[in-house]
Amino acid sequence: xxxxxxxxxxxxxxxxxxxxxxxxxxxxxxxxxxxxxxxxxxxxxxxxxxxxxxxxxxxxxxxxxxxxxxxxxxxxxxxxxxxxxxxxxxxxxxxxxxxxxxxxxxxxxxxxxxxxxxxxxxxxxxxxxxxxxxxxxxxxxxxxxxxxxxxxxxxxxxxxxxxxxxxxxxxxxxxxxxxxxxxxxxxxxxxxxxxxxxxxxxxxxx
Amino acid sequence: xxxxxxxxxxxxxxxxxxxxxxxxxxxxxxxxxxxxxxxxxxxxxxxxxxxxxxxxxxxxxxxxxxxxxxxxxxxxxxxxxxxxxxxxxxxxxxxxxxxxxxxxxxxxxxxxxxxxxxxxxxxxxxxxxxxxxxxxxxxxxxxxxxxxxxxxxxxxxxxxxxxxxxxxxxxxxxxxxxxxxxxxxxxxxxxxxxxxxxxxxxxxxx
Numbered sequence: 001x002x003x004x005x006x007x008x009x010x011x012x013x014x015x016x017x018x019x020x021x022x023x024x025x026x027x028x029x030x031x032x033x034x035x036x037x038x039x040x041x042x043x044x045x046x047x048x049x050x051x052x053x054x055x056x057x058x059x060x061x062x063x064x065x066x067x068x069x070x071x072x073x074x075x076x077x078x079x080x081x082x083x084x085x086x087x088x089x090x091x092x093x094x095x096x097x098x099x100x101x102x103x104x105x106x107x108x109x110x111x112x113x114x115x116x117x118x119x120x121x122x123x124x125x126x127x128x129x130x131x132x133x134x135x136x137x138x139x140x141x142x143x144x145x146x147x148x149x150x151x152x153x154x155x156x157x158x159x160x161x162x163x164x165x166x167x168x169x170x171x172x173x174x175x176x177x178x179x180x181x182x183x184x185x186x187x188x189x190x191x192x193x194x195x196x197x198x199x200x201x202x203x204x205x206x
Numbered sequence: 207x208x209x210x211x212x213x214x215x216x217x218x219x220x221x222x223x224x225x226x227x228x229x230x231x232x233x234x235x236x237x238x239x240x241x242x243x244x245x246x247x248x249x250x251x252x253x254x255x256x257x258x259x260x261x262x263x264x265x266x267x268x269x270x271x272x273x274x275x276x277x278x279x280x281x282x283x284x285x286x287x288x289x290x291x292x293x294x295x296x297x298x299x300x301x302x303x304x305x306x307x308x309x310x311x312x313x314x315x316x317x318x319x320x321x322x323x324x325x326x327x328x329x330x331x332x333x334x335x336x337x338x339x340x341x342x343x344x345x346x347x348x349x350x351x352x353x354x355x356x357x358x359x360x361x362x363x364x365x366x367x368x369x370x371x372x373x374x375x376x377x378x379x380x381x382x383x384x385x386x387x388x389x390x391x392x393x394x395x396x397x398x399x400x401x402x403x404x405x406x407x408x409x410x411x412x
Contacts, residue, residue, distance in 0.1 A: 044336065129335045129385055130250065139386050147388070158402075164382055164391045165402055169371075172378030176370055179335055180345050182353070185370040196364075196371055200406035 029067045032057045036068075037078045041120065045075065045127035045134040075127070076137045082120035085111045087145055093153040101166075101201035105194045108170050112178060113190065122178060154205055166204040169197060235273045238263045242274075243284045247326065251281065251333035251340040281333070282343045288326035291317045293351055299359040307372075307407035311400045314376050318384060319396065328384060360411055372410040375403060 035056040039048040050071055054061040068074040092107040093100060111117045127134040147167070151159040173193065176182045185193070241262040245254040256277055260267040274280040298313040299306060317323045333340040353373070357365040379399065382388045391399070 126336050129381070130332050135386050139388050142386075143388060158390075158398075161390050161394055161398070162402065164388060165375075165379065165399075165406075168378030168382050168391070169375045169406070170378070171381055172374030172376070173371065175335070175377055175381070176374050180341050180348075182345050182349060182370060184364075184367050185374070188367055192364075192367070193371075196368065196410070199409050200371075200375070203405050203409070204402070 028057075028059060028063065032059060032064055032067060033074075033077055033081075036064075036074050037081065037120070040075060040078050040127060041123035045131040050074065072133050072137055075134060076141060079120075079124045079138065079141065082124055083141065083145070085117045086121070089146060090149040090153055093150065097206055098202075100205055102194060102198045104166070104205070105170070105197055105201060109190050109194065112174055118178060121174075125174075125179070156204075156206065162204040166201045169200060169204075173197065234263075234265060234269065238265060238270055238273060239280075239283055239287075242270075242280050243287065243326070246281060246284050246333060247329035251337040256280065278339050278343055281340060282347060285326075285330045285344065285347065288330055289347065289351070291323045292327070295352060296355040296359055299356065303412055304408075306411055308400060308404045310372070310411070311376070311403055311407060315396050315400065318380055324384060327380075331380075331385070362410075362412065368410040372407050375406055375410075379403065 032053065036048075036053045039053050039056055043052070048071070050061050050064050053074060054064045057064070064074065068077055086108075089104065089107060092103040095103060111121070124134075124138060128138040129135070147160060147163055151163040154163060156162055173185065177185050177188075238259065242254075242259045245259050245262055249258070254277070256267050256270050259280060260270045263270070270280065274283055292314075295310065295313060298309040301309060317327070330340075330344060334344040335341070353366060353369055357369040360369060362368055379391065383391050383394075
């Protein structure tokens with residue numbers, strides 16, 4: 001669920017109250033995070049700053065720093081919500097191994113085909129492609145939360161490299177279909193794409 | 207050859223002299239184009255303007271408009287040089303069909319592995335991902351100059367879609383290896399990647 005957020009109260013308590021924060025500001029962290037997502041999405045990583053996020057959320061920059069730390073760390077918190085739907089991918093590995101690749105492909109297209117889950121992912125992709133710091137945040141998060149769990153579920157030599165080649169196939173299709181919008185791929189039927197791509201993915205994963 | 211440029215004299219003559227251009231300005235168009243490439247590369251599509259290109263080339267904005275037209279058209283001319291190395295891909299199709307995928311993979315890695323040909327391509331990719339107008343220019347050029355010639359050389363059903371899925375695989379690898387720099391793919395040996403990716407490509411292309 002992309003909209004699922006961690007309990008703001010528990011995080012606030014764990015991290016401690018900001019200096020000068022009033023009681024009743026428990027929702028402030030969530031509001032800052034929501035504005036951060038919008039800023040990164042609409043303006044891109046380069047043009048977003050702690051200051052612009054603070055302004056959008058109607059708080060002082062120091063409060064953004066307090067809750068999240070550096071700009072990289074705000075970005076990490078913001079993209080954590082956006083990639084949440086993708087983190088279900090390892091779940092697609094369980095079941096009949098001969099259908100593994102098709103399950104994975106359908107799972108990913110289910111996410112990409114819905115604008116509500118696609119747009120936040122495209123926003124991250126844009127930031128990661130245009131900025132090295134954003135790329136590093138994205139890389140570390142995807143490696144820890146997605147690649148290693150998926151690779152751990154594969155019974156092949158070089159599971160991490162093979163999982164990445166399968167991911168590369170799906171990322172490349174997303175680039176051409178949703179970003180570059182190259183035809184015929186941009187308007188091809190999902191069932192046709194899945195049928196063509198499944199043997200390639202199955203070759204990597206089994 | 208990325209550095210190969212069309213004969214500037216013949217282009218200048220074909221398009222006619224700019225109003226007010228002095229004799230001996232035959233190299234001006236090339237200088238503008240070189241500065242345009244640098245601007246698009248270093249600042250990205252969004253931040254580059256006809257004015258900033260003109261300033262970098264030490265000419266009036268009207269002269270940039272005269273030679274190239276709109277910003278989209280300057281971009282098209284600038285990326286034409288950058289994608290020149292890739293346009294040799296259809297040549298990789300000729301020869302033993304059982305080796306077709308490996309030839310194509312080695313051809314593409316030959317381009318990506320050399321910083322001189324890789325960096326201009328990454329700059330285009332960044333622009334295309336972050337701006338719709340740049341994406342459209344990139345899409346049209348790649349479709350006309352690369353996709354259709356490659357698809358025309360394939361003896362399969364749905365050759366264009368299959369050529370795009372193969373291209374998606376190679377683009378996705380480039381994204382993860384050279385842009386996101388995700389390990390183990392970022393430092394894997396090219397021979398190992400080629401060996402793993404060849405069966406997938408061969409499945410699409412034959």
